[in-house]
Amino acid sequence: MKTLSIPSLIFFLFFSSISISQNAIQDSIMLKKIYSTALTDGKAYDWLDYLSNEIGGRLSGSIEAESAVNYTEEQLNELGLDKVWLQSVMVPKWTRGFKEYAYIETNSGDKSVTNICALGGSVPTPNLGIKAEVVEVQNFEDLTKLGKDKIAGKIVFFNRPMQADLIHTGSAYGGASNQRYSGAEQAAKYGAIGVLVRSLTLKLDDSPHTGAMSYGDTPNSQRIPAAAISTKGAEYLSSLLKLQPNLQFYFKQNCKIWDDVPSFNVIGEITGSVHPNKFMVVGGHLDSWDLADGAQDDGAGVVQSMEVLRLFKKLNYRPKHTIRVVLFMNEENGLRGGLKYAEEAKRKKEKHVFALESDSGGYTPRGFSLETDAANVAQIRSWAPLFKPYLIHLFDEGYSGADIRPMKGNIDVLAGLQPDSQRYFDIHHSENDTFDQVNKRELELGAATMASLMYLMDIHGVK
Numbered sequence: 001m002k003t004l005s006i007p008s009l010i011f012f013l014f015f016s017s018i019s020i021s022q023n024a025i026q027d028s029i030m031l032k033k034i035y036s037t038a039l040t041d042g043k044a045y046d047w048l049d050y051l052s053n054e055i056g057g058r059l060s061g062s063i064e065a066e067s068a069v070n071y072t073e074e075q076l077n078e079l080g081l082d083k084v085w086l087q088s089v090m091v092p093k094w095t096r097g098f099k100e101y102a103y104i105e106t107n108s109g110d111k112s113v114t115n116i117c118a119l120g121g122s123v124p125t126p127n128l129g130i131k132a133e134v135v136e137v138q139n140f141e142d143l144t145k146l147g148k149d150k151i152a153g154k155i156v157f158f159n160r161p162m163q164a165d166l167i168h169t170g171s172a173y174g175g176a177s178n179q180r181y182s183g184a185e186q187a188a189k190y191g192a193i194g195v196l197v198r199s200l201t202l203k204l205d206d207s208p209h210t211g212a213m214s215y216g217d218t219p220n221s222q223r224i225p226a227a228a229i230s231t232k233g234a235e236y237l238s239s240l241l242k243l244q245p246n247l248q249f250y251f252k253q254n255c256k257i258w259d260d261v262p263s264f265n266v267i268g269e270i271t272g273s274v275h276p277n278k279f280m281v282v283g284g285h286l287d288s289w290d291l292a293d294g295a296q297d298d299g300a301g302v303v304q305s306m307e308v309l310r311l312f313k314k315l316n317y318r319p320k321h322t323i324r325v326v327l328f329m330n331e332e333n334g335l336r337g338g339l340k341y342a343e344e345a346k347r348k349k350e351k352h353v354f355a356l357e358s359d360s361g362g363y364t365p366r367g368f369s370l371e372t373d374a375a376n377v378a379q380i381r382s383w384a385p386l387f388k389p390y391l392i393h394l395f396d397e398g399y400s401g402a403d404i405r406p407m408k409g410n411i412d413v414l415a416g417l418q419p420d421s422q423r424y425f426d427i428h429h430s431e432n433d434t435f436d437q438v439n440k441r442e443l444e445l446g447a448a449t450m451a452s453l454m455y456l457m458d459i460h461g462v463k
């Protein structure tokens with residue numbers, strides 16, 4: 001290595017520090033413009049209003065999902081991007097049918113109606129419904145302990161609450177979600193005839209929360225119906241079971257699984273000025289559950305992602321890399337859109353360097369969770385002072401987002417927007433995930449935070 005003389009070393013350090021600080025000044029000016037434009041001249045909230053109130057819940061394979069594809073494609077076309085197109089993908093189709101009905105029948109014959117909803121992907125009950133005794137369990141180990149003798153012919157009731165002392169509610173959700181996803185598959189092995197799952201929320205209320213479930217490789221003839229019961233219903237059922245272990249539970253649902261149907265991911269891009277063949281992706285998922293508008297999950301992520309590209313156009317920022325917005329279809333009950341996008345990127349040998357997802361609600365942004373190597377984590381953390389004025393401070397390593405993760409292994413950096421998570425699971429997958437739950441400023445701050453990270457990744461590149 002060539003050694004520098006003292007005067008040239010001083011000269012070098014002086015000018016490199018000037019260029020570093022000039023970069024930082026330029027970056028901070030750009031971030032200020034991004035936040036100001038998002039907060040004073042934003043479009044995300046209007047888009048979300050339309051998606052939520054004019055279109056509504058967008059379950060894969062539904063008319064509403066199709067309308068959302070058409071609407072977002074049209075809106076992206078209006079932004080004057082270099083390219084907007086639809087990427088074909090086959091998606092599962094499941095319909096709920098008429099509203100579910102359930103009651104608890106005590107030993108004296110008294111019936112109390114209870115709020116339930118079918119889990120996404122569940123089979124229906126027989127036409128007359130099912131009525132049976134209930135076995136309450138906390139986890140799959142309890143099933144093994146009880147065995148077939150105590151479970152066969154009954155309804156298994158999974159009642160393990162989300163852990164309340166975890167600050168990141170996403171972790172609490174993750175810790176309880178196997179009951180919903182695999183409860184029916186596991187209980188069927190012991191001869192259960194149905195499954196009830198405590199809704200995955202920390203809030204005590206009467207609204208059941210749906211969500212995806214799987215039967216694994218259980219043969220069709222052995223698949224049992226599965227429903228979520230509201231948290232208040234779960235508490236009530238549990239307390240009654242202590243007094244009357246042989247009470248009966250009745251429920252009826254007529255959901256249906258159809259053949260797969262064609263649908264689309266919606267994609268728009270601004271072609272890179274320096275690296276047109278290096279791609280940076282920002283996205284959320286266009287589909288939602290059917291019980292509400294899906295405004296937070298994930299209408300918010302969709303419009304925030306669209307807003308990132310709109311802000312760049314509005315500010316006349318021409319990115320170095322090609323920046324794509326991808327509105328993924330079918331995250332909720334199949335992830336087919338995310339899988340398709342990753343598969344196509346690999347097939348076309350498109351070099352993806354960065355992807356950012358928003359799928360944790362449009363609440364006040366706190367930062368990002370990152371899936372990448374130490375060098376990229378360090379670079380992103382070095383931008384913390386630029387984010388400080390906007391109260392963005394989390395740059396943790398952790399789960400990025402379901403739709404972008406299929407690219408893992410073929411991409412340098414994956415990131416997920418981390419908004420405040422305390423209220424998200426109050427409404428997640430329930431009838432309460434509606435437009436009025438979204439605060440305009442919080443939504444816009446999230447979009448600006450995403451655009452800021454996208455700008456910094458674009459201008460400085462990945463490590």
Ligand SMILES: [Zn+2]
Pocket residue numbers: 285297298331359
């Ligand atoms: Zn989601």
